Amino acid sequence: xxxxxxxxxxxxxxxxxxxxxxxxxxxxxxxxxxxxxxxxxxxxxxxxxxxxxxxxxxxxxxxxxxxxxxxxxxxxxxxxxxxxxxxxxxxxxxxxxxxxxxxxxxxxxxxxx
Amino acid sequence: xxxxxxxxxxxxxxxxxxxxxxxxxxxxxxxxxxxxxxxxxxxxxxxxxxxxxxxxxxxxxxxxxxxxxxxxxxxxxxxxxxxxxxxxxxxxxxxxxxxxxxxxxxxxxxxxxx
Numbered sequence: 267x268x269x270x271x272x273x274x275x276x277x278x279x280x281x282x283x284x285x286x287x288x289x290x291x292x293x294x295x296x297x298x299x300x301x302x303x304x305x306x307x308x309x310x311x312x313x314x315x316x317x318x319x320x321x322x323x324x325x326x327x328x329x330x331x332x333x334x335x336x337x338x339x340x341x342x343x344x345x346x347x348x349x350x351x352x353x354x355x356x357x358x359x360x361x362x363x364x365x366x367x368x369x370x371x372x373x374x375x376x377x378x379x
Numbered sequence: 380x381x382x383x384x385x386x387x388x389x390x391x392x393x394x395x396x397x398x399x400x401x402x403x404x405x406x407x408x409x410x411x412x413x414x415x416x417x418x419x420x421x422x423x424x425x426x427x428x429x430x431x432x433x434x435x436x437x438x439x440x441x442x443x444x445x446x447x448x449x450x451x452x453x454x455x456x457x458x459x460x461x462x463x464x465x466x467x468x469x470x471x472x473x474x475x476x477x478x479x480x481x482x483x484x485x486x487x488x489x490x491x492x493x
Contacts, residue, residue, distance in 0.1 A: 270421075300482070309381065309469055309484035310422075355421055366412070366435050367471075367482070369421035 268293040270358050270370035278376045287373045289339040289356030297359040301330050301341045304353045346377045383472050385485035392460050400455040400488045404472030411453040414469040460492045
């Protein structure tokens with residue numbers, strides 16, 4: 267069964283600190299992996315997209331990594347800001363179903379001053 | 380802004396009623412998908428439309444139906460509403476099904492069934 271699991275479920279950090287969120291997936295055959303940021307009650311906003319051949323992709327203070335062999339991805343947030351408080355969702359697509367996304371349940375990040 | 384517009388933003392319905400949610404996709408995007416997101420959960424795929432044809436369906440009963448119009452806007456219809464249908468309904472648009480295309484989400488429609 268295609269699944270996406272994320273850890274931790276929730277995370278609290280102080281402003282200015284770094285953090286890393288984890289994503290493990292069993293989706294096959296793998297097509298691409300996306301990280302989204304979702305503020306409470308809002309629609310998800312795309313942060314990164316990575317295909318099979320990409321290991322790292324950055325978007326400002328967000329850096330995503332992908333290990334297709336171990337089926338793991340991480341999202342690293344550098345120098346966190348209060349506005350980073352949100353849910354971060356890992357989303358995986360399978361070949362032949364590239365737009366039918368399989369979502370993780372997300373990591374709820376809270377950044378405190 | 381993602382260019383994907385959903386309406387209404389919030390609505391309350393009673394059990395047994397019917398609801399229609401609307402989505403205006405980003406200009407030029409011919410693929411639209413609908414997702415249901417319960418509180419504290421990740422979105423669950425309902426169905427997808429590509430050039431006005433249904434192109435995949437998740438594990439939702441037939442009372443969840445949809446349409447895509449020639450201008451690629453879309454509707455989600457839910458009949459015989461149940462309490463468990465209370466959720467955030469998200470519309471996502473993209474250009475074709477090519478891998479790696481960015482998928483843009485709307486802000487969602489909050490449905491409460493009482």
